[in-house]
Amino acid sequence: xxxxxxxxxxxxxxxxxxxxxxxxxxxxxxxxxxxxxxxxxxxxxxxxxxxxxxxxxxxxxxxxxxxxxxxxxxxxxxxxxxxxxxxxxxxxxxxxxxxxxxxxxxxxxxxxxxxxxxxxxxxxxxxxxxxxxxxxxxxxxxxxxxxxxxxxxxxxxxxxxxxxxxxxxxxxxxxxxxxxxxxxxxxxxxxxxxxxxxxxxxxxxxxxxxxxxxxxxxxxxxxxxxxxxxxxxxxxxxxxxxxxxxx
Numbered sequence: 001x002x003x004x005x006x007x008x009x010x011x012x013x014x015x016x017x018x019x020x021x022x023x024x025x026x027x028x029x030x031x032x033x034x035x036x037x038x039x040x041x042x043x044x045x046x047x048x049x050x051x052x053x054x055x056x057x058x059x060x061x062x063x064x065x066x067x068x069x070x071x072x073x074x075x076x077x078x079x080x081x082x083x084x085x086x087x088x089x090x091x092x093x094x095x096x097x098x099x100x101x102x103x104x105x106x107x108x109x110x111x112x113x114x115x116x117x118x119x120x121x122x123x124x125x126x127x128x129x130x131x132x133x134x135x136x137x138x139x140x141x142x143x144x145x146x147x148x149x150x151x152x153x154x155x156x157x158x159x160x161x162x163x164x165x166x167x168x169x170x171x172x173x174x175x176x177x178x179x180x181x182x183x184x185x186x187x188x189x190x191x192x193x194x195x196x197x198x199x200x201x202x203x204x205x206x207x208x209x210x211x212x213x214x215x216x217x218x219x220x221x222x223x224x225x226x227x228x229x230x231x232x233x234x235x236x237x238x239x240x241x242x243x244x245x246x247x
Contacts, residue, residue: 002201002239003038004232005068005189007212012050014216025055026062028224033065035228041210043070044080045094053080060084068210070131073110073117081121089121090151090187090210092131104133104153107141115145122146129187134175139182149185151210152176154200158191165199173203180205194218194234201238209235 011028015021029040040063044051060067067086071077072094081089091114093105107114107130118128129149132138133156142150152175157168172188179186188200189210201209211231219227 002206002235003208004036004228004235005039005041005187005208005210006032006037006215006228007041007043007189007210008032008216009041009043009050010213010216012052012055016050025051026058029059030062031224032228033063035225036232037065037228039066039068039088039208039210041068041070041090041212043092044077046072046074046076056080056084056086060086068129073105073114078117078120081126082124085124086126088127088129088149090129090131091117103155104135104138105131107132107138107145111141111145118145118147122148127185129185134171136175136178139175139179139184142179143182143184147184149187149207150179151187151189152179152206153190154188154192155190157200158193158196169199169203172200176203176205194231197231197234198238201235202242204239204242 008025008028011023012025015023032040042051042056044056066088068088068090069081069084069086070090070092071081073091091105121128127148129151130142130147131151131153132142133153139150152172157172160168176186185207186205187208187210188206192200192209192211193214215227215231
């Protein structure tokens with residue numbers, strides 16, 4: 001059954017607005033698990049705009065599920081990952097001037113840097129995923145790097161309008177099918193919300209959706225528990241509907 005990874009970065013964003021102690025990302029992570037999260041996703045950026053090193057140090061040993069640690073392919077971050085030892089690592093592109101991740105990792109162009117990072121982390125027992133666009137060449141490069149998983153960047157779908165929506169869904173579906181045929185675990189995420197998540201969750205071979213901003217934003221109005229449970233219900237329902245026999 002499809003899993004939900006709850007990204008708690010923007011809980012930390014709210015805390016960092018005052019450089020105080022609340023809301024506490026650790027508490028957010030533990031409650032998210034209680035409310036149905038299958039994994040807790042964190043992204044320590046190089047500029048430390050939200051999650052801090054001490055946050056992940058506290059969160060990792062406290063989790064009952066698993067940690068999905070997103071990071072750039074730079075030595076500083078790889079060393080932090082090796083210290084924390086999350087179950088999953090997702091290597092992502094990162095530019096300090098961007099507000100949020102704007103596209104997938106160029107595994108083809110950065111193969112000589114990405115492959116050693118993948119092998120380095122997986123040799124320590126961590127499952128490495130590469131955050132990439134729904135592109136066959138990038139998927140092939142991910143396979144050749146030795147990565148065990150990919151996460152398809154769904155930003156183009158999330159921002160598509162009118163006739164482009166179905167085209168983007170089809171791109172993600174075809175990329176998912178190809179990735180699975182190559183032996184990869186296929187996850188997806190970015191820009192998914194309560195209005196657009198069902199179409200992606202209905203793609204049967206997607207294993208996990210990682211969602212953060214929309215859940216945190218809606219928790220302001222409906223509360224953390226309802227925000228997570230509602231999202232989990234949407235994705236599970238969408239996938240179950242595709243599994244029902246027809247006729």
